[in-house]
């Protein structure tokens with residue numbers, strides 16, 4: 001950081017602070033616009049060089065990075081060794097002796113408490129791999145030092161961006177690194193539990209097999225909305241999970257010297273066989289390769305082990321014969337192994353409801369549309385008939401090769417895993433966008449067809465507004481089927497999933513969690529009504545790390561209580577229904593909480609505290625006035641659904657928002673289906689997936705899906721709002737979302753963005769210009785924006801947002817505001833965007849090439865599709881030949897006009913490229929402030 005840059009930053013920050021304090025809303029549209037204009041003028045006049053702006057951006061980004069490291073540490077209540085040890089010990093002691101004034105519980109009760117999985121941490125590859133891997137590592141390392149404030153010095157990186165999006169294999173590597181740290185942390189927790197047990201039951205403790213918390217993975221198994229994961233990928237990655245589990249076990253057993261039987265040898269043999277199976281894995285549907293793979297997979301399956309039970313007796317024998325020093329190591333190793341089966345983590349597969357509907361149409365000729373409620377009853381009765389008669393069929397890999405339906409392929413893949421890789425670990429079968437019980441019955445029919453119904457956990461994912469509002473009807477539709485009830489009775493489990501990202505973006509994040517809580521309680525009532533209270537309920541929340549995707553912003557402990565309010569948990573306890581909670585750690589951002597061993601230990605210790613907390617029926621006042629809550633949250637939902645349908649909202653999301661963010665994962669940013677085409681222009685938010693949708697909002701400085709409707713809701717009940725803010729923990733946790741949302745939203749920035757899209761503003765600028773060239777440039781941009789036609793709808797949408805926001809500020813005057821550092825990043829970015837646009841008008845005349853004309857170029861630049869535009873321009877204006885023109889053309893070698901366009905390169909194309917890179921670098925800074933991507 002040069003001295004000049006430091007001076008520049010402090011000058012600009014001072015200006016930012018003054019402008020913000022002045023509240024001069026008339027200044028060029030907003031204070032931030034005025035700031036952007038000043039920066040733009042300085043850049044145009046050369047008083048602020050590109051180098052200097054780059055330095056400023058890096059400095060601001062690094063300050064945000066330092067703040068984020070501090071935030072992660074506070075999020076985990078200070079990840080230090082002593083605190084974590086003490087927390088784990090307190091949990092263990094509390095289980096042994098819930099009442100400190102009473103004697104310890106009998107071992108049977110202790111066993112029941114710890115041998116049941118109460119909580120699963122689910123690692124998904126949701127595309128939030130927004131930062132370069134070394135940057136994530138540095139962030140985790142810094143947070144692990146438990147800094148008391150934002151550190152002054154941070155590692156210097158030229159960029160925080162990734163070189164490119166991760167591949168599925170890279171995501172798998174990152175996920176498994178996090179999972180293995182999680183597994184180590186679980187071993188530490190189990191050691192603490194067992195150590196405590198040893199004190200009280202010295203003869204029996206070694207018979208305990210704790211598994212209160214488990215790790216689970218989606219990576220390689222989630223095929224919802226993507227067509228690029230082949231069944232061979234799923235099997236290969238599943239085998240790698242088995243390999244990781246066995247190598248982990250081998251490493252745990254290595255120091256154990258008193259092991260008298262063949263435990264070591266069996267693990268080594270299994271590992272060798274699995275390694276051979278992985279080596280034989282096909283890379284595509286090529287029959288000969290698949291046949292060779294089938295040979296190794298099937299004929300070496302006994303050596304490779306097909307169930308954790310294969311080692312149960314060997315383990316017990318080894319533990320009984322072990323020396324006291326080795327006993328603990330063996331009992332802990334067995335616990336982790338038995339809890340996870342033949343995989344480093346459990347397996348969650350996922351597909352979309354429509355894929356199941358397709359296979360029912362193909363195989364059973366059920367052609368009615370499940371989306372039409374009036375047709376559902378008939379559909380369900382057809383499916384019940386199919387279930388009456390379905391007989392399991394045997395399949396082989398040839399069947400898998402021939403299968404055309406994606407749901408059929410997935411269920412067959414599940415069957416092959418259960419047959420040849422791990423027979424005893426159940427597999428979750430998640431169904432995205434479930435809106436009817438018919439979908440659940442179809443999944444059951446397919447599972448029975450392939451003989452796996454008792455080993456899979458069919459789970460609807462409630463994420464659409466319809467599903468959240470009618471979730472209990474969806475479940476009841478299925479419960480009316482004797483087949484579904486029999487399935488629950490046999491498996492003794494009901495698995496449900498709630499998607500926070502999607503539901504939050506449609507009805508608003510705060511309303512979504514309210515609806516989800518209501519649904520959880522209704523499910524409890526439903527099970528009692530249908531005499532199924534003996535069934536364990538698995539509630540899985542797929543929220544992401546940020547407020548936009550449902551994670552509480554301030555503390556991990558609050559995150560769990562927010563997702564799973566103590567009140568709802570207590571309802572289950574009172575009904576005698578066992579609950580297992582599961583929660584997502586998504587993509588790059590989510591893995592941060594497992595980014596070092598220190599962080600993973602702290603995370604697991606907080607999970608343990610939550611998983612064993614006893615929850616009494618809450619005296620939270622918010623539950624005393626259900627009418628207020630219902631009205632408050634439904635007002636938010638109305639506000640948000642209105643915004644989602646507002647054409648200006650789609651226009652805002654689609655204008656240049658997608659260009660502000662890098663592609664952050666291997667999953668496409670729009671849902672793909674077998675037949676889908678790619679979206680070019682966004683007409684409705686549903687054309688985007690939730691994560692890019694939310695990420696764009698954050699980059700545009702308006703966390704709409706957390707805030708919209710809240711002002712109107714608060715204005716309807718100003719006194720109650722104030723009272724609950726002060727007195728209700730449940731309400732306060734919800735408002736923490738709003739507080740964080742407001743701290744990273746600024747109506748001036750949003751207005752600035754909308755002003756940029758307004759042709760009128762460019763006309764005003766053209767009018768004010770003395771220079772004819774500059775005037776022409778402004779008019780070109782004006783015409784382009786007229787053609788894009790974002791302006792009228794975005795302005796109307798802004799009025800909708802701002803009136804709600806003003807109401808919120810009136811009801812909650814002390815709510816936070818965006819701070820100068822972050823504002824400055826936005827101000828600089830607006831200036832940079834203007835510079836890019838203006839530069840583009842200096843591209844010399846060119847004749848259209850394919851579909852790329854001058855007009856098309858302007859429109860693309862206005863949408864900030866700069867990399868694509870520069871690629872075209874490089875073809876049109878070649879800078880240097882590739883050497884192929886140096887061939888002998890049978891005449892004396894003539895001049896090649898190389899470097900003809902060097903001026904365009906140095907004055908237009910390269911600066912555009914640099915400016916665009918800064919635009920995206922700023923996005924990493926904004927992400928650090930928000931604390932997540934999307």
Ligand SMILES: C=C(OP(=O)(O)O)C(=O)O
Pocket residue numbers: 126432461463498499500501502503542543544689690691
């Ligand atoms: C499950 C969710 O994410 P997605 O469907 O985008 O994977 C969700 O909405 O939380």
